Amino acid sequence: MRSAIHLASAALALAALAFGAVPSAVAADTPNPPADAKAFRDFFTQKFPKVKLEDFVNGPYSMNEDLHRQWEEKEQFPPYEFSVDMGKEMFSKPFKNGKSYADCFPNQGIGIRQNYPYFDEKEGKVITLELALNRCREVNGEPPFSYVKDEMAALTAYMAFTSRGKPFDIKIPDDPRALEAYQNGKRYFYTRRGQLNFSCATCHVQSPGERIRAEVLAPALGILNAMPIYRSEWSGMGTISRRFTTCNTQIRGVPLNPQDDEYRDLEYYLSYVSNGLPISGPGARP
Amino acid sequence: MASTIRVRATSSGETTEVQALIQHPMDSGFVKDAKGEIIPPHFIQQLTFEYDGKSVFVADWGGGVSKDPYVKFSFKGGKKGDDLKISWVDNKGATDTTTAKIQ
Amino acid sequence: MSMIRKSGNRFSEEIMLKNKSRMIRASTLSLALALLIAGATSVLAAGSEADFKAAYAAAETANKEAGTLRNQWTVTAAALADAKKAADKGDFDQAIASSKEAEALAKASIFQATSEKTLWKELEIH
Numbered sequence: 001m002r003s004a005i006h007l008a009s010a011a012l013a014l015a016a017l018a019f020g021a022v023p024s025a026v027a028a029d030t031p032n033p034p035a036d037a038k039a040f041r042d043f044f045t046q047k048f049p050k051v052k053l054e055d056f057v058n059g060p061y062s063m064n065e066d067l068h069r070q071w072e073e074k075e076q077f078p079p080y081e082f083s084v085d086m087g088k089e090m091f092s093k094p095f096k097n098g099k100s101y102a103d104c105f106p107n108q109g110i111g112i113r114q115n116y117p118y119f120d121e122k123e124g125k126v127i128t129l130e131l132a133l134n135r136c137r138e139v140n141g142e143p144p145f146s147y148v149k150d151e152m153a154a155l156t157a158y159m160a161f162t163s164r165g166k167p168f169d170i171k172i173p174d175d176p177r178a179l180e181a182y183q184n185g186k187r188y189f190y191t192r193r194g195q196l197n198f199s200c201a202t203c204h205v206q207s208p209g210e211r212i213r214a215e216v217l218a219p220a221l222g223i224l225n226a227m228p229i230y231r232s233e234w235s236g237m238g239t240i241s242r243r244f245t246t247c248n249t250q251i252r253g254v255p256l257n258p259q260d261d262e263y264r265d266l267e268y269y270l271s272y273v274s275n276g277l278p279i280s281g282p283g284a285r286p
Numbered sequence: 287m288a289s290t291i292r293v294r295a296t297s298s299g300e301t302t303e304v305q306a307l308i309q310h311p312m313d314s315g316f317v318k319d320a321k322g323e324i325i326p327p328h329f330i331q332q333l334t335f336e337y338d339g340k341s342v343f344v345a346d347w348g349g350g351v352s353k354d355p356y357v358k359f360s361f362k363g364g365k366k367g368d369d370l371k372i373s374w375v376d377n378k379g380a381t382d383t384t385t386a387k388i389q
Numbered sequence: 390m391s392m393i394r395k396s397g398n399r400f401s402e403e404i405m406l407k408n409k410s411r412m413i414r415a416s417t418l419s420l421a422l423a424l425l426i427a428g429a430t431s432v433l434a435a436g437s438e439a440d441f442k443a444a445y446a447a448a449e450t451a452n453k454e455a456g457t458l459r460n461q462w463t464v465t466a467a468a469l470a471d472a473k474k475a476a477d478k479g480d481f482d483q484a485i486a487s488s489k490e491a492e493a494l495a496k497a498s499i500f501q502a503t504s505e506k507t508l509w510k511e512l513e514i515h
Binding site: 039040043133186187190192193194195197201202205249252254255262 | 422459460461462463464465466494497498501502505509510512513514515
């Protein structure tokens with residue numbers, strides 16, 4: 001009986017290979033990020049011609065009129081206010097050694113969120129804002145925060161708030177390692193994973209505006225601009241790390257560790273293709 | 287520590303619209319923590335808005351209201367510059383109070 | 390049902406994998422017969438602790454490989470946990486069944502990771 005099932009699986013797999021094996025004009029393997037970003041933008045603006053480019057950063061609210069109305073009302077008194085205030089307090093408080101977060105960041109850490117992630121050419125890796133914050137703590141003798149809990153969310157909420165309105169400005173230096181990180185992120189985004197066999201693209205490219213259970217799906221364009229978010233489902237704030245790991249679990253894939261290379265590269269790719277769109281964080285979501 | 291109550295009251299014509307966001311865990315007492323133990327009930331039981339010595343809005347809450355509750359309502363009357371007093375009491379006997387000026 | 394590319398396929402795969410454990414539980418004897426006929430290599434007339442350990446080890450090995458491919462499934466871990474629980478209670482038939490399910494899930498996750506290495510390009514926006 002099991003063999004019959006195995007045979008069926010094998011047949012399905014072969015069928016998939018047969019169907020999937022025809023490559024469509026296989027592009028050269030050197031990525032062209034500016035071309036990718038333009039194609040990405042065009043795909044979504046053509047799919048949703050009534051949505052202004054900058055409004056894509058509001059995710060599901062730009063996909064559904066009723067949600068949009070409720071969200072506008074809530075923004076008068078947003079649920080992330082407490083987190084921003086907590087973040088501001090934390091950010092201003094010096095470490096035990098007398099230094100503070102301001103010493104780790106350009107412009108004292110104010111109005112710089114739109115430049116993250118960046119590619120660190122000395123280290124040869126992508127540095128996200130969350131990672132930079134914890135490194136700042138460790139370099140100054142403080143224990144790192146969990147990437148998925150309230151403290152990191154509060155700090156990034158405050159920093160996002162100081163950058164509101166500023167367009168994403170992610171740079172890819174002329175360095176093959178940076179291009180590789182970008183390409184890794186892109187590949188992660190489109191790769192199916194988990195028992196449910198979803199990729200990020202399955203929901204956020206193929207089905208934005210449609211529902212998954214009771215939620216309206218956000219488009220991938222501008223999807224990180226509102227982070228971190230107060231999510232009603234979580235009854236609290238969540239970081240990019242929290243969202244990436246919980247997404248994996250939801251499609252029955254074991255999540256990697258927050259800030260593993262794959263996630264950093266994914267954030268790099270997603271942020272880059274949203275260059276030019278304004279930071280709207282911190283945000284609120286259903 | 288900052289107040290747990292954020293409030294904005296705006297008067298236009300005969301009506302005053304009030305919005306309030308209150309920081310409170312609002313634990314129902316039915317949820318278990320990561321260790322499998324019940325998180326004890328901890329929620330606001332009564333929330334009162336007072337204007338000119340009279341209650342204009344009173345809420346009797348239980349565990350069914352979510353964390354960090356948001357309230358919005360309107361009442362007849364209220365002038366710019368007048369005081370609006372907000373206070374709550376929870377099931378542990380804790381309270382908080384704040385006064386805001388109607389804009 | 391024949392196209393893995395549509396998201397609907399996961400229901401059929403999922404159902405197949407879930408039904409597997411139910412069917413196995415229902416009739417160990419007919420299963421043993423079916424496997425013998427099909428020429429399966431594992432002997433399951435009545436599961437022993439040794440058989441369980443072998444099945445569990447095979448499942449763990451496959452899941453570890455899925456781990457190196459950075460693509461383990463949560464359901465695989467759940468099946469492995471079920472197998473351990475059943476073995477602790479002395480129900481080796483069930484433990485073996487859960488181990489076999491875990492191995493199948495792990496192998497599916499390996500197949501997914503391997504094939505996605507090229508197939509991801511199908512979804513890419515150009």
